[in-house]
Amino acid sequence: MSAIVVSKAHDAATRPAKRRRSGGGWKQIAVNQAFLLPLGAAFVFLVVIPLGQTFYWSLTDFTGYDPDASFIGLANYASILKDPSMLAGLGFTLLYAVATTAVITVLAISLAVQLNKVFAGRNFVRSVWFFPAVPSMAILGLVWRYIFSPLESGVINSVLAKLGIAPVGWLSDDGLARFAVVVVGVWAATGWHAVLYTAYLQSIPEEYYEVAKIDGASPRQQFFGITLPLLTPAIVISTFLLMTGGLKVFDLPYALTGGGPGFATQTITQSIIIAGVSQGRSGMASALAVLFTIAVAALTFGQLRLTRALERRLS
Amino acid sequence: MARQHPYLASGLALAMSFSLTACAGASDDNADGTTTLTFLSWVDEERFGPVVEAFEADHPEIDIEMTFTPPVNEYVQALQTQVLSGTAPDVFLIAAENKTNLIDGGHVVDLSGEDFVKNVEPFNLETYGRDGAYYGLSLASWAGGYVYNEDLLAEAGYDGVPETWDEFLRMCEKLKDAGITPFLEPADGIPFTMAAWLGAKTEGMDPTLDQQIFSGASSFEEEWTPLLEEYNRLFEDDVMTRDVVGLDGQMVLDEFTAGRLAVMPAGGWTVSSILEAAPEMSWSFAQIPGVDGREPYAAGAASPGYAINSASDQEHQEAAKVFLAWLASPEGTELIFEQTGDVTVTSDFEPQVDPHFEPLVDNIRSGRIYLPMIAWERSEDVLNVEAIAQLQRMVTGEITPRQMASALDAKLAAS
Numbered sequence: 001m002s003a004i005v006v007s008k009a010h011d012a013a014t015r016p017a018k019r020r021r022s023g024g025g026w027k028q029i030a031v032n033q034a035f036l037l038p039l040g041a042a043f044v045f046l047v048v049i050p051l052g053q054t055f056y057w058s059l060t061d062f063t064g065y066d067p068d069a070s071f072i073g074l075a076n077y078a079s080i081l082k083d084p085s086m087l088a089g090l091g092f093t094l095l096y097a098v099a100t101t102a103v104i105t106v107l108a109i110s111l112a113v114q115l116n117k118v119f120a121g122r123n124f125v126r127s128v129w130f131f132p133a134v135p136s137m138a139i140l141g142l143v144w145r146y147i148f149s150p151l152e153s154g155v156i157n158s159v160l161a162k163l164g165i166a167p168v169g170w171l172s173d174d175g176l177a178r179f180a181v182v183v184v185g186v187w188a189a190t191g192w193h194a195v196l197y198t199a200y201l202q203s204i205p206e207e208y209y210e211v212a213k214i215d216g217a218s219p220r221q222q223f224f225g226i227t228l229p230l231l232t233p234a235i236v237i238s239t240f241l242l243m244t245g246g247l248k249v250f251d252l253p254y255a256l257t258g259g260g261p262g263f264a265t266q267t268i269t270q271s272i273i274i275a276g277v278s279q280g281r282s283g284m285a286s287a288l289a290v291l292f293t294i295a296v297a298a299l300t301f302g303q304l305r306l307t308r309a310l311e312r313r314l315s
Numbered sequence: 316m317a318r319q320h321p322y323l324a325s326g327l328a329l330a331m332s333f334s335l336t337a338c339a340g341a342s343d344d345n346a347d348g349t350t351t352l353t354f355l356s357w358v359d360e361e362r363f364g365p366v367v368e369a370f371e372a373d374h375p376e377i378d379i380e381m382t383f384t385p386p387v388n389e390y391v392q393a394l395q396t397q398v399l400s401g402t403a404p405d406v407f408l409i410a411a412e413n414k415t416n417l418i419d420g421g422h423v424v425d426l427s428g429e430d431f432v433k434n435v436e437p438f439n440l441e442t443y444g445r446d447g448a449y450y451g452l453s454l455a456s457w458a459g460g461y462v463y464n465e466d467l468l469a470e471a472g473y474d475g476v477p478e479t480w481d482e483f484l485r486m487c488e489k490l491k492d493a494g495i496t497p498f499l500e501p502a503d504g505i506p507f508t509m510a511a512w513l514g515a516k517t518e519g520m521d522p523t524l525d526q527q528i529f530s531g532a533s534s535f536e537e538e539w540t541p542l543l544e545e546y547n548r549l550f551e552d553d554v555m556t557r558d559v560v561g562l563d564g565q566m567v568l569d570e571f572t573a574g575r576l577a578v579m580p581a582g583g584w585t586v587s588s589i590l591e592a593a594p595e596m597s598w599s600f601a602q603i604p605g606v607d608g609r610e611p612y613a614a615g616a617a618s619p620g621y622a623i624n625s626a627s628d629q630e631h632q633e634a635a636k637v638f639l640a641w642l643a644s645p646e647g648t649e650l651i652f653e654q655t656g657d658v659t660v661t662s663d664f665e666p667q668v669d670p671h672f673e674p675l676v677d678n679i680r681s682g683r684i685y686l687p688m689i690a691w692e693r694s695e696d697v698l699n700v701e702a703i704a705q706l707q708r709m710v711t712g713e714i715t716p717r718q719m720a721s722a723l724d725a726k727l728a729a730s
Contacts, residue, residue: 064395065420079729085704149566150558153575171561172711258503261560262708277392279696280416 051293057286064282076287086288088263089271090295092178096253096267097246097299100185101239107190108238109231112197113223126198129191137188141255144184145171148256171257174264181253181265185246193238200234201227232311236304243303247296268292350634351378353404355394357386357619362654369650370641377634386619387412398422405627405635409443409451410619411689412696417622423450424623424632431640436660438682442617442689451620452639454648455657458615458675458684459507459582461604462589465597467495467577476578476601478611480545483604487554490577498555498578499570501562502710505687505702507580510614511603512542514685518612528727529692535723543709543716545606550710560707572596582615583658586669600674613675615684618657694730701726 058076060069080086115126132140147155148170157167170176208226217225250269253259259266268288276285345351356363360383367379382404384393391412397403398420409417417423425448426432432440432449436456443451461476468474471489487497500506516538517524527533549555568585570576572592580603589598602611621642623635641647648659652666658679659666668676678684688699705719714722 063416063420065398065416065422067399083729085701145563146566148561150556150561151566151570153570153573167558169558169561172558174711177561257561258563258703260503260704260707261711262704262713266704273388274696274700277388277395278412279694279700280395280413281697 054286054289054293057283058290059287060283062283062286063280064276065280069283072283076284077291079284080288080291085263085266086268086271089259089266089268092253092263092265093247093249093267093269095178096182096185096249097243099182100189100246101242103182103186104190104193104242105235105239107186108193109197109228109235111190111194112201113227115194115198116201126195130195131191132188133192137249137252138255140184140188141252144180145256148180172261174261177257177261177265181256184256185249185252188252189242189245193242196238197231197234200231204230232307236307236311239303239307240300244296244300247292247299345378349376349378350630351380352406352631352634352638354379354381354406354638355390355397355404355408356381356383357390357408358655359383359385365654366642366647366650369646370638373641373646374637377637379638386410401626403624403626405624405631406638407622407624408619409622411616411686414443414451415693415695418445418450422625424625424635425450426452426623426636426639429636429640431636431643434662435643436662436680436682438684439617439620439660443620443622451622452643453617453620454643454651454661455618455655455659456615456679456682456684457582457584457618457658458613458679459510459580460613460675460678461578461601462571462581462585462598463578463601464571464574464576465599467574470495471577475599476604478604480604480606484548484552484554487549487578488552491554496570496576498549499559499562499567499576500549500555500580501564501567502560502707503563503703505699505706506546507614508603509542509546510686511612512545512606512609513539513687514614514683515605515609515612516542516607517685517690518683519609523690525687525690525692534720535727536717536720539720539723540717542606543719547709547716550712557710557712560710568592580614583656583668583672583675586672589671590669598671600672602674602678613678613684614686615675615679616686616689617660617682694727697730698723698726 057069059071059073061072061075062069111129115122115129119125149155149157150167150169150172152158152161152167154167154170156170160166160168168176170180204226208230209222212222212226248269249267250273253265253267254270257265259270269292272285272288272292275281275288354367360381363381363383367381371377371379384390387410390408391410394403394407394413395416398417403422409423427440427444427447427449432452435452435454439453439456440449440451443449443453463476465474467490468476468486471486471493473486473489477483477486490497500508513524520527522530522532524533524538528535528538550557564581567576567579568581568588569592571579571581572589574593574596581600589596602613605611621639623632623639625632627635642651643661645661645664648661648664648666651657652659652664658668658676660680660682665680666676687702688695691698702719702723705714705722708714709716709719
């Protein structure tokens with residue numbers, strides 16, 4: 001049985017009925033549109049105007065204390081592009097976003113498939129996996145800082161010591177520190193995304209698998225022929241959330257490594273907050289925010305295009 | 316039921332959203348003749364509330380409306396927003412992180428002509444001053460030195476921390492030979508050791524070390540490199556692990572209280588933690604050993620100062636001065652010391668600190684303390700963030716001490 005057949009059958013079963021044309025003419029349409037006004041106003045006041053203001057301030061030497069800032073053109077943008085720490089921050093932010101998105105997606109789908117099976121204590125196990133998503137990332141970062149402590153008394157190093165292995169500088173080596181941040185990010189979010197995938201898995205009709213079994217499909221063929229294609233809407237949502245969340249990550253690396261060693265685990269959001277709040281360089285922080293917004297928009301747009309294409313190919 | 320206009324709900328919702336933004340607190344003179352003074356504290360109400368209550372009891376004509384925001388970033392951000400929107404309180408704190416912007420923007424009142432600054436240690440006033448003007452009433456300071464485990468040092472034949480860096484390194488080697496971790500100084504900030512050395516160096520300089528660097532007469536590379544090279548001996552001689560890059564103060568404190576560490580840098584805030592976690596331990600504070608023939612010194616800085624909002628009207632500014640004068644009085648400083656544990660620096664009240672911390676009290680009360688970030692003339696946090704990152708790169712062996720100092724020069728030039 002091919003994936004195409006299954007998908008078409010699924011589409012036929014789940015495709016919504018053609019929306020009926022709403023009656024009432026232009027008056028009803030106007031009334032309906034009026035209910036969008038508060039939302040539209042909120043969007044304008046909370047998103048459009050702040051974005052415009054941010055762009056304006058990015059062209060000034062605004063300190064955050066006095067509104068009468070001087071116009072300095074693109075000087076803030078030039079400073080950012082020349083600053084090695086900013087570029088390092090951009091590099092790690094991209095690494096974190098891509099790595100966590102990829103690893104969590106693979107792990108969460110695998111986990112969801114297992115959690116979707118019937119076994120004793122299933123709900124408890126689901127809760128256990130979901131739990132790391134509950135505490136704030138800042139608290140998790142502080143806890144994991146002790147686990148990854150480079151001292152012999154660190155949790156992991158004390159286990160290694162019992163095995164006769166010398167202490168490892170988890171947070172004092174550039175590569176290991178980046179690895180540690182990604183590991184904690186994956187650990188914290190995998191369960192949450194597995195629950196998301198589980199919800200989608202439960203909507204796949206059991207009949208598809210029964211038909212596939214009758215046709216002699218192996219479990220692997222069932223996964224790649226039925227499960228994965230029908231999970232693509234969930235993959236789109238999950239990867240979108242992971243990518244946007246990863247790009248704006250701040251609390252976890254800040255609590256776990258403080259952005260170090262050096263600038264190894266510094267993120268763009270950390271740079272924006274430090275420049276804008278601690279350093280009174282709100283103009284610079286605004287420029288960074290503008291560049292970051294453009295980068296995030298481009299990346300997420302590209303990702304959506306990619307996942308939509310994948311969705312069309314699989315379905 | 317009457318038919319309601321369909322646009323009404325939307326319009327009302329929109330109007331409500333606007334009206335909510337108009338809600339803002341403001342203090343006005345009261346009908347009973349008292350003046351309400353607004354005050355943004357970064358010490359919580361539980362600890363600072365009794366101070367305010369005692370003042371109000373002494374001055375019933377002034378009512379203090381205190382709000383609390385925790386330090387440091389949250390406080391700086393909250394105050395920044397209030398200053399920008401013209402809703403800043405009458406009294407707030409000026410700190411290392413915001414002093415340049417507050418002074419440059421003319422947001423704080425000059426206190427230099429007031430009587431209540433006369434009994435305050437000049438070092439504290441000058442920390443939040445410029446060109447002879449004082450913009451913050453800093454009534455306390457903190458100091459950081461070395462805390463040592465007397466029992467572990469005794470195992471290596473020592474009864475205290477040596478006074479010179481060479482002797483200290485020799486002691487560390489002996490401790491290491493005895494199987495004891497000699498010294499851990501986290502690299503999550505500019506080391507107390509470096510701060511103390513820089514303080515000792517600038518003490519004998521006129522113009523000061525930082526005045527020379529910021530005027531262009533000298534540079535970080537010239538002034539810092541020799542000291543950074545001395546500090547780097549800790550790693551080159553394998554006295555201290557390079558893994559300190561991944562440590563913070565709490566981790567090091569845990570090692571110390573567990574009896575696994577002989578010496579650590581610390582300030583007065585660790586006294587209660589050590590007493591609680593290791594009540595049987597024999598320990599004490601010491602100044603940081605001197606280098607290049609200089610005397611031992613201490614890291615440290617003046618605590619944030621109480622500042623008066625220049626945008627407040629004259630009546631509120633006068634009331635604020637009454638409040639500050641009371642805080643600087645013996646009654647006020649005694650209560651501040653009791654409630655916060657901060658070592659105060661006024662000449663007419665002498666705080667009685669825990670005996671363990673006694674070796675650093677003279678440094679605090681005489682202003683013989685130094686912290687680069689607060690001594691720098693501008694771009695304080697920019698340079699501090701850069702210094703920490705470059706220090707970590709130096710500790711891991713990625714760059715040399717000279718390259719670290721040069722990076723600070725480059726950052727200063729670009730900022």
